[in-house]
Each structure stands twice: as C-alpha cells, then as structure tokens.
Amino acid sequence: MSLLEVKNLHVEIDGKKILNGLDLTVEKGQVHAIMGPNGSGKSTLSYVLAGKDEYDVTEGDILFDGESVLGMEPDERAAKGLFLAFQYPIEIPGVATMTFLRTAVNAQRKARGEDELSTPEFMKKVRDTAGKLEINQEMLKRAVNVGFSGGEKKRNEILQMAMLEPRLAVLDETDSGLDIDALKIVSDGVNRLRSPERSFVVITHYQRLLDYIVPDVVHVLSRGRIVRTGGKELALELEEKGYAQYVGEAA
Amino acid sequence: MAELTVIRSAAEEAILSRFPDFNATQSSWGGAPVARQRQQAFETLKAKGLPTRRVEDWKYTDLRAFMRDLPPIADAPSRAEVEAAAKQTTPLDLANAYRVLFVNGRDVSTGKTEGFGWYRLANGDALPPAVTRALERERAYADNAAVALNTAFMNDVTILHVPAGTALERPLHLIFRNTGNAPQASFTRVLVVVEAGASVTLVETHDGPAGVAYQSNTLVEIDAGDGARIDHIRSNNAGNAALALSTLGAQVGRDARLSSFSMNTGGAMSRHQIFVAFNGKGSELALQGASLLRGRQHADTTMEIDHVVGHCIGRELFKSVLDNESRAVFQGKIIVRPDAQKTDGKMASHALLLSEEAEADHKPELEIFADDVVCGHGATAGALDDELLFYLKARGIPQKEAEALMIEAFIGETVESVNDETLREALMAQTREWLASRS
Numbered sequence: 256m257s258l259l260e261v262k263n264l265h266v267e268i269d270g271k272k273i274l275n276g277l278d279l280t281v282e283k284g285q286v287h288a289i290m291g292p293n294g295s296g297k298s299t300l301s302y303v304l305a306g307k308d309e310y311d312v313t314e315g316d317i318l319f320d321g322e323s324v325l326g327m328e329p330d331e332r333a334a335k336g337l338f339l340a341f342q343y344p345i346e347i348p349g350v351a352t353m354t355f356l357r358t359a360v361n362a363q364r365k366a367r368g369e370d371e372l373s374t375p376e377f378m379k380k381v382r383d384t385a386g387k388l389e390i391n392q393e394m395l396k397r398a399v400n401v402g403f404s405g406g407e408k409k410r411n412e413i414l415q416m417a418m419l420e421p422r423l424a425v426l427d428e429t430d431s432g433l434d435i436d437a438l439k440i441v442s443d444g445v446n447r448l449r450s451p452e453r454s455f456v457v458i459t460h461y462q463r464l465l466d467y468i469v470p471d472v473v474h475v476l477s478r479g480r481i482v483r484t485g486g487k488e489l490a491l492e493l494e495e496k497g498y499a500q501y502v503g504e505a506a
Numbered sequence: 507m508a509e510l511t512v513i514r515s516a517a518e519e520a521i522l523s524r525f526p527d528f529n530a531t532q533s534s535w536g537g538a539p540v541a542r543q544r545q546q547a548f549e550t551l552k553a554k555g556l557p558t559r560r561v562e563d564w565k566y567t568d569l570r571a572f573m574r575d576l577p578p579i580a581d582a583p584s585r586a587e588v589e590a591a592a593k594q595t596t597p598l599d600l601a602n603a604y605r606v607l608f609v610n611g612r613d614v615s616t617g618k619t620e621g622f623g624w625y626r627l628a629n630g631d632a633l634p635p636a637v638t639r640a641l642e643r644e645r646a647y648a649d650n651a652a653v654a655l656n657t658a659f660m661n662d663v664t665i666l667h668v669p670a671g672t673a674l675e676r677p678l679h680l681i682f683r684n685t686g687n688a689p690q691a692s693f694t695r696v697l698v699v700v701e702a703g704a705s706v707t708l709v710e711t712h713d714g715p716a717g718v719a720y721q722s723n724t725l726v727e728i729d730a731g732d733g734a735r736i737d738h739i740r741s742n743n744a745g746n747a748a749l750a751l752s753t754l755g756a757q758v759g760r761d762a763r764l765s766s767f768s769m770n771t772g773g774a775m776s777r778h779q780i781f782v783a784f785n786g787k788g789s790e791l792a793l794q795g796a797s798l799l800r801g802r803q804h805a806d807t808t809m810e811i812d813h814v815v816g817h818c819i820g821r822e823l824f825k826s827v828l829d830n831e832s833r834a835v836f837q838g839k840i841i842v843r844p845d846a847q848k849t850d851g852k853m854a855s856h857a858l859l860l861s862e863e864a865e866a867d868h869k870p871e872l873e874i875f876a877d878d879v880v881c882g883h884g885a886t887a888g889a890l891d892d893e894l895l896f897y898l899k900a901r902g903i904p905q906k907e908a909e910a911l912m913i914e915a916f917i918g919e920t921v922e923s924v925n926d927e928t929l930r931e932a933l934m935a936q937t938r939e940w941l942a943s944r945s
Contacts (some may be wrong), residue, residue, distance in 0.1 A: 306900070307900075328905070329899035329900045330903055333901055338900075341897065345894055345897040347897070347898070347912075349916065359903055362901075
C-alpha cells in the first residue's frame with residue numbers, strides 16, 4: 256500500500272479554487288520533490304495535508320496509509336506520522352522550545368497508546384539531535400522561534416521533525432532564506448532521517464535544495480495540478496528553462 | 507426645588523440600621539482617631555450610598571447592584587472554628603512563612619514573632635513611633651466606598667512592623683479566611699510598616715467556602731520607608747459565590763521598591779483596588795496581576811498611582827483570561843502632580859477572551875500635570891491566535907492542550923515578575939489547576 260495517496264484533490268479558500276484535481280502517490284521510503292511557480296498551489300498542498308481548517312476540500316481524498324485523513328484534526332494526523340515543516344515557522348512567546356518539544360513528543364506518544372519518554376531519555380535525544388543541527392542549549396531554553404534568525408527557525412523545524420520521527424515529512428520551502436551553510440546543515444538533518452520506512456515530500460521553488468536532498472521523483476505543479484512528473488533530472492531542466500512553459504498550462 | 511426621596515437598597519438600609527449597634531459594641535479601642543474615622547466613613551456611606559455605574563470609578567462594576575444585601579456581620583469565631591481554619595492550606599504556603607491568620611475578619615494568630623513586631627490596635631498595645639505616624643497619615647482613598655465600608659465596620663487593626671534596617675528572612679503570610687455555611691460579612695484591616703532600609707516578602711491569600719454568598723472586605727496598608735524593599739504576592743481564591751472587596755493602600759518613601767503581584771481566580775464578584783502614593787523620589791513600583799475567570803465571574807482591578815513627587819518609576823502589567831460569560835474590568839489611573847518631573851510610568855492590560863460571551867473592559871487614564879515625564883499605557887483584548895494553535899496542533903498537541911500551553915504562556919509573562927521561585931512555581935501551579943478544570 257502506498258504511504259500517501261492524494262486523489263483528484265480540489266481545494267478552495269474563501270471560494271477561490273487553488274487545487275484542481277491534484278493526484279500524487281508517494282511510496283514508503285521515497286523522496287518526492289514538488290516544484291512549481293509562485294501561486295501554483297504548493298503551500299496550499301502542504302497546509303491541506305497538515306489539516307489547516309480554512310481550506311475547503313470540495314472534491315477528492317487524501318489517504319495516509321490507506322486511511323482518509325480529511326476528517327482528522329491536525330493533531331490526529333501528526334500522531335499518525337504526518338509532519339509539516341513550515342515555510343514560515345511561528346513564534347510562540349512564553350513557551351520554551353524544550354517544553355514545546357516535550358509536550359509534542361509525549362502528546363503523540365499518548366495518542367498512539369505509547370508510554371511517555373522518561374526525562375533522561377528525552378534529554379539525551381534532544382541533546383544529540385540538537386547538537387547535529389548546531390542548535391545549542393541556550394536556544395532550547397528560549398521561547399519557540401522568538402528572536403531566532405531565519406536559519407535558526409528552519410533548523411528548529413528539522414529538530415522537531417527529528418524528535419517526532421514522522422512517517423511522512425512535508426518540507427514547505429525549507430530552503431527559502433537559507434545561506435549555503437544553513438542549507439547544508441538542514442539537508443544533512445533531513446538525509447540522516449531518510450529510511451526505507453520514511454517518506455518525504457520536498458516542496459521548493461529552486462533546484463538548489465535538490466542537490467543536497469536528492470529526490471526519487473520530481474513533479475511540476477502548475478495551477479493546482481501536477482502537470483509533469485519525472486526523475487531528478489527534471490529539476491535540472493527546470494533550473495535551466497524556468498517555469499515559463501508551465502505557467503500557461505492546465506488553464 | 508422639590509425634595510428628592512432617596513430610595514435605598516436593602517444593603518444600604520442594612521448598613522445604616524446596623525451601624526449604631528455595631529458602633530456600640532466597639533467600646534473605645536483606638537481612641538478618638540478611630541472613633542472619628544469610623545463616624546466619617548459612616549457619614550460618607552450615608553450621604554453617598556453604594557456606588558452605581560453612574561459613579562465614574564465604578565462604571566463597570568455597579569456595587570449597588572452586586573451587593574444586594576449585607577449579610578450579618580461575622581461574630582468572633584469559636585475555638586473549634588479557629589482550629590479547623592488553622593489546618594487549611596493555601597496555594598501560596600511557604601514552609602518558613604510566619605502566618606497571620608484571620609478568620610471571618612478576626613485576627614486569631616498566635617505565636618512568637620522574630621525580627622518584626624505584631625500589634626493589635628484594639629489591644630491598646632504600645633506602638634512604635636513609625637506606626638503611630640503611619641496610622642495618622644491622610645488617606646486619599648478614605649472616601650472610596652469599599653474602604654469606607656471597611657472603616658465603618660472594622661473591629662481592629664492588625665499591625666506588622668519591620669524595624670529599620672531589618673531584612674526579614676521569613677515571609678509574612680496574611681491569611682484571610684472565611685468560614686461557615688451561612689453568609690456573613692467580614693471586615694479586616696492590616697497595616698504593614700516597613701521602616702527605612704528594611705525588606706520583607708508579604709504573602710496574602712483569601713479563601714472561603716464554595717456556594718456561600720459571604721462578603722469579605724479587606725484593607726491592607728503598606729507604609730514603605732526610605733530604601734525599603736517589599737515584595738507583595740497575593741492570591742484570591744474566594745468561594746465561587748462570594749463578593750470579595752480588597753484594597754491595597756501603599757505609601758512609598760524615597761528610594762524604595764514595592765512590587766505587588768495579584769493572582770485572581772475566586773469570587774462571584776471581586777474588586778481589587780490598589781492605591782499607591784509616591785512620597786519620595788527615586789522609588790520603583792511594579793504592579794502585576796492575572797485573573798482567570800469562568801462562568802459568570804466578574805473581577806475588577808482598579809488602581810490609582812499617584813506620583814506626588816518626581817523621579818519615580820511605575821510599571822503595571824495586568825492580564826485576564828476570560829471563559830464563558832465572565833467579565834474582567836481594568837481601571838488604571840496614573841496621576842503625575844505638577845512637581846513630579848522625570849516620572850516614568852508605563853501601564854498595560856491585556857485580555858484573552860476564550861468565548862464569544864466573555865467581556866473585557868479596560869479604562870486607562872493618565873492625568874499629567876508635569877511637562878518632563880514619560881508615561882504610556884496600552885490595552886488589548888483578543889482571542890487565541892489561530893495560526894499559533896494550528897502550529898501546535900500540527901505537532902500533535904490536541905486543541906485543549908494547545909490552548910492550555912498558550913494560556914499558561916500568556917499568564918507566565920506576569921508571574922515571572924515574582925522574585926521568589928517557590929511562589930512563582932505555586933502561582934503557575936494555580937494557573938495549571940485552573941486550566942485542568944476547564945470544561
């Protein structure tokens with residue numbers, strides 16, 4: 256069974272159609288890249304997968320592990336193993352990063368009927384993971400994303416992903432606003448998590464990220480539909496020729 | 507002009523009819539000054555009645571409507587009542603605190619005092635000169651309705667005196683406890699005199715039985731000498747049917763520092779009033795507070811900061827979390843007198859509304875008569891941020907837990923001003939307890 260199956264997905268926000276019959280199938284262990292011009296519906300896809308409620312699904316379905324997630328709250332989807340790395344991570348004043356991570360990890364474990372992580376287990380895991388992402392202890396004590404630089408926010412997203420160990424991670428323009436060093440740290444963080452059991456949907460505007468996170472499949476999204484699918488070489492072609500040829504399609 | 511017939515409410519009738527008998531039972535404690543104050547307070551109540559919303563200071567809290575009647579004034583508690591009351595705990599208990607217990611408005615504390623003086627005015631104790639001076643001070647708030655009620659019906663003044671230069675290690679804990687299954691009215695007054703260079707942590711808690719429409723009225727006055735340091739932390743856990751009026755009146759000397767934090771979860775109706783007068787330059791005031799309300803609770807926080815002299819700093823930050831049909835009122839007035847140059851005052855109040863029916867009323871007022879000052883205020887009211895909630899939920903945190911995390915963070919910003927770590931943790935525990943009992 257495919258891990259993710261998006262079937263003929265139609266989505267509106269405030270009566271405006273954004274996705275027009277999108278189909279996407281991701282198998283276990285695969286990395287899919289979704290590329291496309293601005294306004295093609297990339298971020299909408301990521302939000303709809305995560306369950307943001309102002310998006311109306313008017314037609315189609317999203318199956319995760321064979322089960323429709325459309326009726327599920329975002330926290331239920333997360334506990335099933337769906338993770339979204341936000342393009343613009345939110346600042347949460349007054350909530351320490353450590354507290355936030357711990358609350359999230361244990362809430363998911365509880366929802367799955369697993370025991371909470373003990374304090375030493377949790378601390379060890381945070382320290383090890385944070386260390387690899389060059390996130391220091393001082394950052395972990397600070398309120399989530401408050402006063403973090405753009406790069407720090409993105410690394411914090413990857414830290415959350417590593418702590419939560421999702422089965423499918425959707426990375427929404429994780430490369431935007433990153434310099435080359437930060438891009439490498441973030442990509443290494445993602446690559447460490449690649450496994451035959453875990454899949455990724457990497458949404459990006461630029462091919463650059465895909466030099467570091469090498470995809471199995473590349474899709475082109477335009478006007479709310481996948482208009483082309485190919486191997487990793489498709490990304491290079493897009494880099495060379497741009498999106499101009501796709502902007503007019505699927506109208 | 508035709509004579510107007512004043513129609514008095516049941517409570518106003520009760521105040522007028524019961525005062526002579528009450529007055530007769532008070533013998534002559536406190537001498538002529540107390541007798542005069544009591545009579546003046548009574549005359550004020552008689553002339554003005556209880557304030558309605560047409561009185562600006564009570565615009566959002568119509569005391570006359572809330573205080574339908576005046577229940578019987580509580581008698582001195584029995585020995586058994588005192589013993590039972592002494593065993594109860596409070597959210598702010600500290601192992602090393604010196605407890606001063608009031609049951610139904612009576613000081614029933616016993617035990618030795620170390621490093622500070624404990625006096626009761628009604629006992630005719632000989633008082634240190636600083637205490638006598640503090641007692642004789644003019645009070646700008648004497649005519650305030652809640653204060654006038656307290657003065658008219660007070661049965662004693664408990665005096666705590668921290669001598670000059672004493673850094674009191676043990677916190678003083680005032681416990682205002684109401685007991686009994688029948689509604690009673692209690693009136694309690696405390697004067698805390700902290701002399702020059704002395705420091706003290708003053709804890710204050712209020713509690714009482716659930717489901718009993720008792721009325722409590724407390725007045726705590728603080729006289730901060732030059733260079734004194736006072737940390738005041740209070741928690742109102744009055745019973746859910748109670749009408750709780752409380753007032754903090756503070757006189758601040760030169761180069762002193764007074765902080766007061768107030769956590770408020772109790773009472774059907776509560777009003778906490780703070781009156782501060784800066785009488786000496788170079789002093790700092792930090793007032794913070796949090797109200798967590800639900801059901802049809804009404805909580806009013808009203809303050810008046812009077813910069814009589816210049817070069818003082820005032821910081822006020824109050825937050826309320828409002829569920830169901832509850833209502834929070836914040837009134838904050840900063841007065842800067844003509845001579846109070848270089849005053850630095852900032853005031854903010856923020857309300858978080860968890861329901862469509864909840865209401866927050868903010869009324870900040872600046873009355874500035876000096877020209878070289880920095881003063882500002884801000885007020886906000888809003889719901890929980892949907893974007894934030896989505897972020898938390900996308901990480902697997904369920905709605906209620908995500909809300910709790912955000913509310914805790916919102917309240918935490920005020921609690922972090924409390925210096926004592928144990929008290930800070932106790933206040934957050936109280937917050938979490940309130941959140942856990944949210945339906």
